[in-house]
Amino acid sequence: xxxxxxxxxxxxxxxxxxxxxxxxxxxxxxxxxxxxxxxxxxxxx
Amino acid sequence: xxxxxxxxxxxxxxxxxxxxxxxxxxxxxxxxxxxxxxxxxxxxxxxxxxxxxxxxxxxxxxxxxxxxxxxxxxxxxxxxxxxxxxxxxxxxxxxxxxxxxxxxxxxxxxxxxxxxxxxxxxxxxxxxxxxxxxxxxxxxxxxxxxxxxxxxxxxxxxxxxxxxxxxxxxxxxxxxxxxxxxxxxxxxxxxxxxxxxxxxxxxxxxxxxxxxxxxxxxxxxxxxxxxxxxxxxxxxxxxxxxxxxxxxxxxxxxxxxxxxxxxxxxxxxxxxxxxxxxxxxxxxxxxxxxxxxxxxxxxxxxxxxxxxxxxxxxxxxxxxxxxxxxxxxxxxxxxxxxxxxxxxxxxxxxxxxxxxxxxxxxxxxxxxxxxxxxxxxxxxxxxxxxxxxxxxxxxxxxxxxxxxxxxxx
Numbered sequence: 001x002x003x004x005x006x007x008x009x010x011x012x013x014x015x016x017x018x019x020x021x022x023x024x025x026x027x028x029x030x031x032x033x034x035x036x037x038x039x040x041x042x043x044x045x
Numbered sequence: 046x047x048x049x050x051x052x053x054x055x056x057x058x059x060x061x062x063x064x065x066x067x068x069x070x071x072x073x074x075x076x077x078x079x080x081x082x083x084x085x086x087x088x089x090x091x092x093x094x095x096x097x098x099x100x101x102x103x104x105x106x107x108x109x110x111x112x113x114x115x116x117x118x119x120x121x122x123x124x125x126x127x128x129x130x131x132x133x134x135x136x137x138x139x140x141x142x143x144x145x146x147x148x149x150x151x152x153x154x155x156x157x158x159x160x161x162x163x164x165x166x167x168x169x170x171x172x173x174x175x176x177x178x179x180x181x182x183x184x185x186x187x188x189x190x191x192x193x194x195x196x197x198x199x200x201x202x203x204x205x206x207x208x209x210x211x212x213x214x215x216x217x218x219x220x221x222x223x224x225x226x227x228x229x230x231x232x233x234x235x236x237x238x239x240x241x242x243x244x245x246x247x248x249x250x251x252x253x254x255x256x257x258x259x260x261x262x263x264x265x266x267x268x269x270x271x272x273x274x275x276x277x278x279x280x281x282x283x284x285x286x287x288x289x290x291x292x293x294x295x296x297x298x299x300x301x302x303x304x305x306x307x308x309x310x311x312x313x314x315x316x317x318x319x320x321x322x323x324x325x326x327x328x329x330x331x332x333x334x335x336x337x338x339x340x341x342x343x344x345x346x347x348x349x350x351x352x353x354x355x356x357x358x359x360x361x362x363x364x365x366x367x368x369x370x371x372x373x374x375x376x377x378x379x380x381x382x383x384x385x386x387x388x389x390x391x392x393x394x395x396x397x398x399x400x401x402x403x404x405x406x407x408x409x410x411x412x413x414x415x416x417x418x419x420x421x422x423x424x425x426x427x428x429x430x431x432x433x434x435x436x437x438x439x440x441x442x443x444x445x446x447x448x449x450x451x452x453x454x
Contacts, residue, residue: 025305
């Protein structure tokens, strides 16, 4: 029980925050990528 | 004026207070550079975070987490452009993993037999200066015209060494259609293991060694080398981020804030590889490595000042009753050296008190160490800002030239 509270829960919370952060980054990357191409007037991917 | 989301923020894990815009800007600049060169850029982020007031251990962990996220964005973009050779990348990962383990084991052995920090720093310097000099030599050799005019060379995939490597027909041979050649699997594995060994030995991601190795030894075209290396950085960065996160060394809020900047920066960097000639990418990379070498020299000077007081400080910490109690509770999670370093980080006031009681020589050495560390950090911060601006300008020039060409045809 002590192991779950002291190790597993903090590790799981850390993973979760990191995953959420990465998901946000990917979303921001996609949106900004499209926006940059639109502003620069270039097509493609 | 306090700008919402970009103003002062408190980071609870490391206890650092920082303006969020600094993290976004740092993430953005290194995002541009990482996407353009196919590297993680830890050699820039870690000293810059240190300058912003992050203790070194947290700077490394936070940097790892931001690299992992940034390289996912940049790799996805490079893949869309056809710059990632997945087959080559996967084989490289196997060799790199073996090499990193061997490099880390070698470091452990060196730690037992003697002073490891200085050795690592010297190897780092030799590598940075050696690599940058070779790349600069290659660049000027290829662009130097016979009649005083410069040759127009957009990219030169195969060096003499790479041609020799391709001629080695040791089975099994691997066909790499994306890179455009076939090569023995053993060559890839050995090159990956050597670069991995160096990365493990230096305690870095290793993108700055792998990218030139992919070009000059494996013979991959520059853009493929950039994309494929980023694919590797993504895997190693994710592993490193989780490993540091479990040890509680990642300042999660800072990493996420930097990631947002990096995700936007990576778009610019990746796009720029489509508009800047491969040979120019190598030139900028070589200059960056050269300046990184200068930064390591500055760091080394800081280290010589640290040597003045660290033996006495370490003995004081080891004899401190609070440390003994804490170290016993911690168990054998970290080595005694790391435990002393961590305790110093967590007990800043007590350490400050110790310094106040020391001689002028020690206090001066401490001040000089901080000053030289700052010079090193500011140099890398300056390089990151200047280089990312240069990459964006070159990209815009390339887009303009392409539009002019399309308009005239």
